[in-house]
Amino acid sequence: MEALKTQGIDLPRLGFGTFRMPGGGCQPVVESALELGYRHIDTAEMYQNEEAVGAAITASGLARKQLHLTTKVWHENLAQDALRRALDASLAKLGVDYVDLYMVHWPSRDMDLGAVMETMQGFLQSGTVRSIGVCNFNVTMLRKAIEEVGAPIACHQIEYHAFLDQSKMLNYLREKGIPLVAYAPLAQGRAASDPVLQAIGTKHGATAAQVALAWLLEQDGVAVIPKAQRRESQKSNLDALAVKLDDEDRHAIAALPKNHRFVTPPFAPEWDA
Numbered sequence: 590m591e592a593l594k595t596q597g598i599d600l601p602r603l604g605f606g607t608f609r610m611p612g613g614g615c616q617p618v619v620e621s622a623l624e625l626g627y628r629h630i631d632t633a634e635m636y637q638n639e640e641a642v643g644a645a646i647t648a649s650g651l652a653r654k655q656l657h658l659t660t661k662v663w664h665e666n667l668a669q670d671a672l673r674r675a676l677d678a679s680l681a682k683l684g685v686d687y688v689d690l691y692m693v694h695w696p697s698r699d700m701d702l703g704a705v706m707e708t709m710q711g712f713l714q715s716g717t718v719r720s721i722g723v724c725n726f727n728v729t730m731l732r733k734a735i736e737e738v739g740a741p742i743a744c745h746q747i748e749y750h751a752f753l754d755q756s757k758m759l760n761y762l763r764e765k766g767i768p769l770v771a772y773a774p775l776a777q778g779r780a781a782s783d784p785v786l787q788a789i790g791t792k793h794g795a796t797a798a799q800v801a802l803a804w805l806l807e808q809d810g811v812a813v814i815p816k817a818q819r820r821e822s823q824k825s826n827l828d829a830l831a832v833k834l835d836d837e838d839r840h841a842i843a844a845l846p847k848n849h850r851f852v853t854p855p856f857a858p859e860w861d862a
């Protein structure tokens with residue numbers, strides 16, 4: 590599968606999300622995804638499934654190097670000692686010596702960004718983390734991390750789908766050569782029942798969900814991490830790599846409302862800053 594090269598890692602453009610699958614039930618789901626060919630797994634300490642993800646990786650028999658593994662530190666654990674403990678706990682639960690990408694899951698209002706990034710860079714030196722990234726930053730925060738602190742941000746993970754405009758963020762990231770990892774790429778499943786995407790799908794012998802993923806995948810520097818518990822959906826999402834859109838499709842998708850943000854916890858930053 591095509592991968593995005595960034596800060597020494599190769600990030601497969603279509604990964605597998607694992608949010609809302611806490612506990613052991615996540616293991617067979619991730620085993621199925623690995624068997625179908627996914628080689629990029631996205632988890633987080635907050636998802637409470639790192640043990641299950643680790644067990645699935647072991648059960649798959651894949652060599653560790655064949656797989657890209659992302660995990661994330663929760664926003665309450667950004668002080669230096671807490672961050673170190675969080676990484677150690679994630680590695681132990683996952684049963685691995687290193688993760689390919691370690692991300693700040695959400696910014697926190699009282700974090701010391703310079704100290705957070707310095708601690709994360711220390712992980713790079715120790716070899717427990719191959720690259721570092723952030724999620725849910727606004728452009729002002731990203732600019733600070735990259736231009737003031739000088740952190741080697743490998744990618745930025747944010748909500749992005751056919752119903753949410755992220756052009757300002759994409760412009761900034763492209764200027765810096767940093768990939769955007771689109772979370773909730775199916776608008777948490779809503780894309781599957783959208784009539785415009787369905788009509789485009791019918792034209793290409795594809796599903797609406799595949800059209801939603803194909804639209805993201807054709808954009809420069811964008812990776813996607815759809816989550817699917819059902820094996821048919823896991824397979825169908827992988828097959829979205831082969832779906833090609835035309836200009837008429839792009840115009841129709843561009844005309845969809847682009848102001849629907851579905852992930853808005855109370856601790857979210859001011860998005861437009």
Ligand SMILES: NC(=O)c1ccc[n+]([C@@H]2O[C@H](COP(=O)([O-])OP(=O)(O)OC[C@H]3O[C@@H](n4cnc5c(N)ncnc54)[C@H](OP(=O)(O)O)[C@@H]3O)[C@@H](O)[C@H]2O)c1
Nearest residue numbers: 606607608772773774775776777778781815816817818819
């Ligand atoms: N960094 C962050 O703050 C953050 C926030 C949110 C998410 N994420 C990451 O991004 C991943 C993806 O986001 P998400 O899970 O919120 O939403 P999503 O991937 O947009 O949507 C998942 C939903 O879509 C359904 N679905 C999947 N494939 C489908 C298909 N082919 N046809 C119809 N329905 C389909 C799934 O159903 P079933 O599962 O029932 O099959 C599930 O209900 C997460 O799992 C997580 O790893 C990160």
